[in-house]
Amino acid sequence: MTQSTRWWNEVDLPMMWPHLVANGCMAALLNVAVFVVLKETGAVTYGIAGQVKDWLNIFIAIPVFGNVVSSLQLKGYAIAVAMVFYYKHLREAQAKKKAAAAAASSTISNDEAVRLLEEQQERQKAAHYSPTFDDSNAAGDVPLEKKA
Numbered sequence: 001m002t003q004s005t006r007w008w009n010e011v012d013l014p015m016m017w018p019h020l021v022a023n024g025c026m027a028a029l030l031n032v033a034v035f036v037v038l039k040e041t042g043a044v045t046y047g048i049a050g051q052v053k054d055w056l057n058i059f060i061a062i063p064v065f066g067n068v069v070s071s072l073q074l075k076g077y078a079i080a081v082a083m084v085f086y087y088k089h090l091r092e093a094q095a096k097k098k099a100a101a102a103a104a105s106s107t108i109s110n111d112e113a114v115r116l117l118e119e120q121q122e123r124q125k126a127a128h129y130s131p132t133f134d135d136s137n138a139a140g141d142v143p144l145e146k147k148a
Contacts, residue, residue, distance in 0.1 A: 048084055055081065 037046050055077060061067050 048087075051080065051084065 062069055
């Protein structure tokens, strides 16, 4: 018996197939979850969420499995957590700066902004307007006028 066919004899496929199918379904759901997270948040947030998941795994494994963590490892985890919060702080400060710069560089008056907003809302209303048509109108473009 060759090395390549030996593993086949050791695998109980009728017993394993439900586990393989379940594993494939979980992998597909994981891909969907990753897509949704990336779409809704961004790559950096996804990376940070992965780091938080790793930290939770480590901190849960310590009491459950009795793992020993050295002081150097704890310092490393503490630095990583602190840097995540520091990054969040920097990102929020940058967003506030951009908002302040945009507000300062605005060249239109409040009255002009209100007028533009009202015009935009009117265009949106007009785009969603759907008049009812007479059934005898074959083209469906314009309501038919009644002849006197």
